[in-house]
Amino acid sequence: MKKPYFYIIGLGPTPKHVSYQAIEILSEKCDSVFYEEYTSIPSEGDLSYIEEMIKKKATKLNRRDLEDLSGEIIIRSLREGRNTCLVTWGDPLIATTHISIITRVVHEEFKYRYIPGINSVSVALAASGLMIYRIGKIATITYPREGVISEYPYLVLRENLSRNLHTIFLLDIDSEKNIYMNAREAIKILLDLEKRFGEGIFSSKSLVLVVNIANNIMICGGEANYVLENPPNNYPQILVVPAKLYFTEEEYLRELGLLNNRCIYI
Amino acid sequence: MKKPYFYIIGLGPTPKHVSYQAIEILSEKCDSVFYEEYTSIPSEGDLSYIEEMIKKKATKLNRRDLEDLSGEIIIRSLREGRNTCLVTWGDPLIATTHISIITRVVHEEFKYRYIPGINSVSVALAASGLMIYRIGKIATITYPREGVISEYPYLVLRENLSRNLHTIFLLDIDSEKNIYMNAREAIKILLDLEKRFGEGIFSSKSLVLVVNIANNIMICGGEANYVLENPPNNYPQILVVPAKLYFTEEEYLRELGLLNNRCIYI
Numbered sequence: 001m002k003k004p005y006f007y008i009i010g011l012g013p014t015p016k017h018v019s020y021q022a023i024e025i026l027s028e029k030c031d032s033v034f035y036e037e038y039t040s041i042p043s044e045g046d047l048s049y050i051e052e053m054i055k056k057k058a059t060k061l062n063r064r065d066l067e068d069l070s071g072e073i074i075i076r077s078l079r080e081g082r083n084t085c086l087v088t089w090g091d092p093l094i095a096t097t098h099i100s101i102i103t104r105v106v107h108e109e110f111k112y113r114y115i116p117g118i119n120s121v122s123v124a125l126a127a128s129g130l131m132i133y134r135i136g137k138i139a140t141i142t143y144p145r146e147g148v149i150s151e152y153p154y155l156v157l158r159e160n161l162s163r164n165l166h167t168i169f170l171l172d173i174d175s176e177k178n179i180y181m182n183a184r185e186a187i188k189i190l191l192d193l194e195k196r197f198g199e200g201i202f203s204s205k206s207l208v209l210v211v212n213i214a215n216n217i218m219i220c221g222g223e224a225n226y227v228l229e230n231p232p233n234n235y236p237q238i239l240v241v242p243a244k245l246y247f248t249e250e251e252y253l254r255e256l257g258l259l260n261n262r263c264i265y266i
Numbered sequence: 267m268k269k270p271y272f273y274i275i276g277l278g279p280t281p282k283h284v285s286y287q288a289i290e291i292l293s294e295k296c297d298s299v300f301y302e303e304y305t306s307i308p309s310e311g312d313l314s315y316i317e318e319m320i321k322k323k324a325t326k327l328n329r330r331d332l333e334d335l336s337g338e339i340i341i342r343s344l345r346e347g348r349n350t351c352l353v354t355w356g357d358p359l360i361a362t363t364h365i366s367i368i369t370r371v372v373h374e375e376f377k378y379r380y381i382p383g384i385n386s387v388s389v390a391l392a393a394s395g396l397m398i399y400r401i402g403k404i405a406t407i408t409y410p411r412e413g414v415i416s417e418y419p420y421l422v423l424r425e426n427l428s429r430n431l432h433t434i435f436l437l438d439i440d441s442e443k444n445i446y447m448n449a450r451e452a453i454k455i456l457l458d459l460e461k462r463f464g465e466g467i468f469s470s471k472s473l474v475l476v477v478n479i480a481n482n483i484m485i486c487g488g489e490a491n492y493v494l495e496n497p498p499n500n501y502p503q504i505l506v507v508p509a510k511l512y513f514t515e516e517e518y519l520r521e522l523g524l525l526n527n528r529c530i531y532i
Contacts, residue, residue, distance in 0.1 A: 093392030126359030
């Protein structure tokens with residue numbers, strides 16, 4: 001029996017961002033199609049759009065299937081000789097979960113192919129007009145767990161700013177409970193941490209950018225205060241806290257009005 | 267007269283990576299299509315594939331048109347009331363040139379839309395199984411200019427390693443002269459800089475990964491020496507120098523044989 005392939009396939013942030021390569025593989029190669037929406041959700045549209053394009057139905061997996069049960073359902077499908085595809089929004093290999101599944105698939109001597117998708121983190125950076133050479137560490141701002149706020153985002157911001165690097169914050173998502181952190185909540189957490197540390201690295205006057213990647217990309221820019229008072233209501237959102245701007249970055253943000261409390265679609 | 271739009275459109279690394287959104291905009295919205303291939307080249311295929319899909323011909327612009335002449339040809343087209351599109355490989359906003367053009371377009375009160383493309387830097391990271399939270403500063407390794415080797419890549423590597431962060435190196439490209447640095451040349455430059463600095467951060471035994479993103483993604487992994495002796499010959503290449511691996515990262519690379527001098531397609 002020919003060894004079947006495991007394809008891990010990224011769709012990008014929304015169905016319109018899907019690549020021709022992804023649709024070709026889904027149409028021609030996949031005997032079984034699984035998908036998950038707990039590591040990332042589309043900001044617009046849903047999987048039915050893709051299912052219609054590829055004329056196949058996909059089976060939804062949840063965190064338990066992929067993490068607690070280590071993707072057993074995928075391995076079983078491969079053992080039955082079926083080319084098996086796992087579809088995710090964004091880019092699949094940004095999540096550690098998927099790296100672990102591939103490790104298992106390869107360990108069991110199945111082959112794998114990676115089909116990349118447009119990745120929201122790089123789009124958020126690009127849409128902000130910030131230079132890729134100036135990104136610092138990326139971090140996620142999470143909801144308090146058992147009443148405890150993680151200090152990690154503050155530490156990352158401090159380190160990045162001390163090196164004059166921009167910070168990209170992913171915001172907490174629990175799509176199974178339908179909970180998505182918005183930039184307002186994230187900013188409140190950073191302000192709370194600022195109160196605790198008192199190092200003066202983030203305030204309600206700090207420049208922030210909030211990016212939502214749908215078919216049209218929305219950016220809000222201005223003082224943290226502006227976002228606190230005018231929270232955008234589309235999801236998921238990415239929060240960017242720029243370091244000191246390089247002149248090309250500043251010109252871009254100024255021309256777009258994003259230094260001065262504004263939301264626009266680009 | 268209705269103000270025309272400027273669309274800046276990313277195709278991704280090759281024509282197969284193009285998104286449905288990009289093709290839709292190119293087909294339906296663009297009165298004039300320009301493209302450039304000096305900031306990035308496709309590793310496979312060319313623009314004729316896209317031109318056939320959209321049933322339009324694109325006009326090639328070079329560095330002079332976009333930088334020395336500040337994109338005058340684009341502004342002229344917009345002033346004539348035409349929706350004007352600039353197409354690039356990869357993601358267009360990764361390059362500072364394009365940020366400057368948008369700044370000018372917006373300053374002249376035209377509207378702009380950004381259509382993202384799959385970005386090779388994030389694909390190289392993802393394909394390497396490395397965590398997005400652990401990327402350090404990104405740098406480009408350049409050919410000596412007038413006999414002088416830039417020390418910057420070494421300084422970035424040193425800083426990233428001291429923080430236990432992975433380093434992604436873009437390699438010099440001069441597509442107008444048809445010159446693309448390969449990983450072998452890049453490693454030689456790092457080894458030369460190591461000799462100069464003598465700090466012991468990079469040697470011929472260091473683990474490196476080389477990624478080429480074509481329709482199938484190629485990764486070579488192992489000691490720097492292995493790549494010196496077996497240089498891959500596809501372009502463009504991205505060189506990754508990992509920090510100390512996290513255990514999920516190590517497992518992934520070990521299962522794929524990439525800790526142990528091997529080139530594979532994934």
